[in-house]
Amino acid sequence: MLTMAIPTGRSMEDAAELLTKADILPPDTDPGRRLEIPLRDMRIILVKPQDVPPLVHMGFAQLGLAGQDVILESGARVAVLHDTGLCPCRMVIAGPPKAREGLMNSPNRKLRVATKYVRTADQVLPQRGLRTVTVPLHGSVEIAPALGIAEVIMDIVQTGNTLKANGLSVLMELFPVTMRLIANPGALNLQWDRIRPMLERIREVSG
Ligand code: PRP
Numbered sequence: 001m002l003t004m005a006i007p008t009g010r011s012m013e014d015a016a017e018l019l020t021k022a023d024i025l026p027p028d029t030d031p032g033r034r035l036e037i038p039l040r041d042m043r044i045i046l047v048k049p050q051d052v053p054p055l056v057h058m059g060f061a062q063l064g065l066a067g068q069d070v071i072l073e074s075g076a077r078v079a080v081l082h083d084t085g086l087c088p089c090r091m092v093i094a095g096p097p098k099a100r101e102g103l104m105n106s107p108n109r110k111l112r113v114a115t116k117y118v119r120t121a122d123q124v125l126p127q128r129g130l131r132t133v134t135v136p137l138h139g140s141v142e143i144a145p146a147l148g149i150a151e152v153i154m155d156i157v158q159t160g161n162t163l164k165a166n167g168l169s170v171l172m173e174l175f176p177v178t179m180r181l182i183a184n185p186g187a188l189n190l191q192w193d194r195i196r197p198m199l200e201r202i203r204e205v206s207g
C-alpha cells in the first residue's frame with residue numbers, strides 16, 4: 001500500500017488542488033473529519049505539517065508534501081523529488097526598527113531570537129555571522145519583541161500582514177520556502193515503478 005502524507009492547515013487546499021490536477025485525488029473529495037482518504041490503489045493521510053517529513057523518513061508514508069521550512073527543521077532524511085513552487089513564502093529575521101542596529105553588531109551580548117524553527121536557527125544563523133540565543137515558542141512569535149522575550153524573531157513571511165500588524169519588519173532574508181514533494185529513500189528504490197508516474201504527473205501540472 002502506497003501512502004502519501006499531506007499537510008492539514010493553510011497549505012492543505014493547495015496540496016489537494018495539486019493532487020486533483022495530477023489525477024491522483026478525485027475532484028471535490030471531502031474527507032469530513034476523516035484523516036485517511038482511501039483511493040483505488042493508494043491512500044492519502046492528513047497530518048500536521050511538521051509530521052510529514054518524519055512520517056516519510058520513518059516509512060509510515062512513502063511520499064509527502066511539505067514546506068522547505070518544516071523539511072529543514074525536522075532534520076528528516078528524505079529525498080526531495082520535486083519543488084512544486086506552491087505556497088511560496090520566505091524565512092526571515094524580523095524585528096522592530098530599534099533591532100536593526102543590534103542585528104550585526106552586538107559584541108557584548110548574544111541576540112535573542114524567538115522562533116518555532118529552533119534547529120534551523122541554530123544551523124543557519126551562525127552561517128550568517130549572527131551570534132544568537134534561540135528562544136523557542138510554538139507560534140505567535142511576532143509577540144516576542146514587544147514582550148521583551150527576544151530582540152528579533154525568525155519566522156516565515158507570506159503576505160507580511162502579521163509582521164506589519166505587530167510593528168515588525170524584515171531585517172534579513174534567509175531562504176525561500178515552497179512546498180516540495182518528498183519521498184522515503186528506501187521506497188524510492190522498492191516502489192519506483194509506482195512513484196514515477198505520480199511524480200511525472202505532479203511535475204507536469206506544477207511546472
Ligand atoms: C504563519 C507564520 C507567520 C504568518 C506569516 O503563522 O508563522 O506568523 O503565518 O503569514 P503572513 O506574512 O501572511 O502574515 P500561522 O498563522 O501559521 O500561526 P503560528 O505562527 O501561530 O503557527
Ligand code: MG
Pocket residue numbers: 139140141162
Ligand atoms: Mg505565525
